[in-house]
Amino acid sequence: MALNRPIAPLVHGDHSVRGVMVRVLYALVPALLVYIGFFGFGILIHMVLAVVVAVAAEALMLWLRGRPVRPFVSDGSAPVTAVLLCFALPPLAPWWITVIGVLFAIVVAKHLYGGLGNNPFNPAMAGYVLLLVSFPLPMTTWPVAFTVSGEYPGPLMSAAIIFLGPDGVASWDAITGATPLDLMKTQLGLNQVVPEIAAHPVFGDFGGKGWEWLANAFFLGGLWLLYKKVITWHIPVAMLGSLFLMSLVFAAIDPGSHPSPLFHLFSGGAMIGAFFIATDPVSAATSPRGRLIYGAGIGILTFVIRTWGGYPDGVAFAVLLMNMMVPTIDYYTKPRVFGHGPGHDHGRG
Numbered sequence: 001m002a003l004n005r006p007i008a009p010l011v012h013g014d015h016s017v018r019g020v021m022v023r024v025l026y027a028l029v030p031a032l033l034v035y036i037g038f039f040g041f042g043i044l045i046h047m048v049l050a051v052v053v054a055v056a057a058e059a060l061m062l063w064l065r066g067r068p069v070r071p072f073v074s075d076g077s078a079p080v081t082a083v084l085l086c087f088a089l090p091p092l093a094p095w096w097i098t099v100i101g102v103l104f105a106i107v108v109a110k111h112l113y114g115g116l117g118n119n120p121f122n123p124a125m126a127g128y129v130l131l132l133v134s135f136p137l138p139m140t141t142w143p144v145a146f147t148v149s150g151e152y153p154g155p156l157m158s159a160a161i162i163f164l165g166p167d168g169v170a171s172w173d174a175i176t177g178a179t180p181l182d183l184m185k186t187q188l189g190l191n192q193v194v195p196e197i198a199a200h201p202v203f204g205d206f207g208g209k210g211w212e213w214l215a216n217a218f219f220l221g222g223l224w225l226l227y228k229k230v231i232t233w234h235i236p237v238a239m240l241g242s243l244f245l246m247s248l249v250f251a252a253i254d255p256g257s258h259p260s261p262l263f264h265l266f267s268g269g270a271m272i273g274a275f276f277i278a279t280d281p282v283s284a285a286t287s288p289r290g291r292l293i294y295g296a297g298i299g300i301l302t303f304v305i306r307t308w309g310g311y312p313d314g315v316a317f318a319v320l321l322m323n324m325m326v327p328t329i330d331y332y333t334k335p336r337v338f339g340h341g342p343g344h345d346h347g348r349g
Contacts, residue, residue: 021076023230024276027221028083031272034217035091038145038210040153042091045162046098050082053102061111072116081105084124087272088316089131090142092153092161092176097138101127121323122283125316132311144177145210148201151175180208181268181312184259193256206260207267215271222275234288236274238295239302240265246303264303268313273298277315283323290326290333297322 035043058078062069082102089097105127113119132139146152153161153175166172178186180202187197197203206212225231243264250258264270269277278284278298285294298318305314 017075017077020230021080023225023228024080025076025083027225027230028087028276030221031087031214031217034210034214035087038147038213039091039143040146040158041155042093042143042153042158042162043086043089045155045159046086046089046091046093046095047083049095050086050098050102051079053099054078054082054106057103057106058111061107061115065111065115067115075116077116078106081110081124081127084272084276085127088124088128088269090139092143092158092166093138093141094165095162097131097135101131104130117282119282120326122277122280122319125277125319128316129320132316140182141176142179142182143175144202145208147209148177177202179268179312180211180263181306184263184267185306185312188257194259195256198259206262206265211268212266215266218271218275222271225275225279231275231279232288232291234291235278235284235295235298238292239274239278239299240270242296242299243270243303244299246300250303250307258307264306268306269315270302273302273315273319278319278322283319283326285326285329285333287330287333287335290329293329293333294322294326297325 032043032047055073055078059069059073062072082105085101085105086098089101105123109121109123109126110116110119113121143153157169161169161172169175177183183200183202184194184197188194202208204210204212207215222231222236226233226236244261247258247261247264251260274295278295285291298315301318301321302314305311305317309317311317
């Protein structure tokens, strides 16, 4: 959730930009701990690198644009973008993957559109999609939860793989493997049925081992953001609800070819997307009714991409596609001024 709208001069106290960013980072701590517990320390190494690169890129772009550096660098939006991007990256990906993704997110997706508050696309998801399309091999080499592989990449092994590569790591094939979503999609394409695929050791009760606990951690962090009024309920409920209903209908029609709704909710990026990505107030719809439409669209597109698209997890693509629809959604859902039709009131908010 890269909150980039310049609200600091207008809103004071706990809901300043910096205050919101701090709360978002706090809400991600449970997920970070679960991630490290199941998949090793790679994500922490990437996060340190990503935050350094993001802050440096932010400062450089502000300087080049003739904007004051310190107020904007210290608002926390660049580190949040970097951290969210790292949750979408394989934790043992090479270091240059993180650098390229962060630079694209900050320089292109954020500042080339006008900087703070003007970006039409979620910067973290824009950086992730660029990497996924450009470098599919390192972006699809994910670790297997240590409870499945029996191998746990500690800090030194993780750093060696990230900065030097996996050459010489004898257990590399045991550490890495397909994600639950990728395995499900691949095996369905080989005419296996869902119950057979779900018997694979990588799967847990609802989703993949480790992944479902990570989804629970994102869910708890999202509830805390709702409690603190950092986000509203409209987008998460609409996104998760539409994803649940779509998968429920198709699983009821053909349970052999379509996994359960709980699999869709507790695998991949559904939970982090619903609470931390789609709720970005800059690139999301603004009115309550518009947020419901926006969130529902993301959930539906996520299911469509997962089921019939070329990628196993469609959250990032769904968010960016619905970002494109936000001006139209806002136009038709903003509260009307008495005596005027849609679009005659001023401002997005």
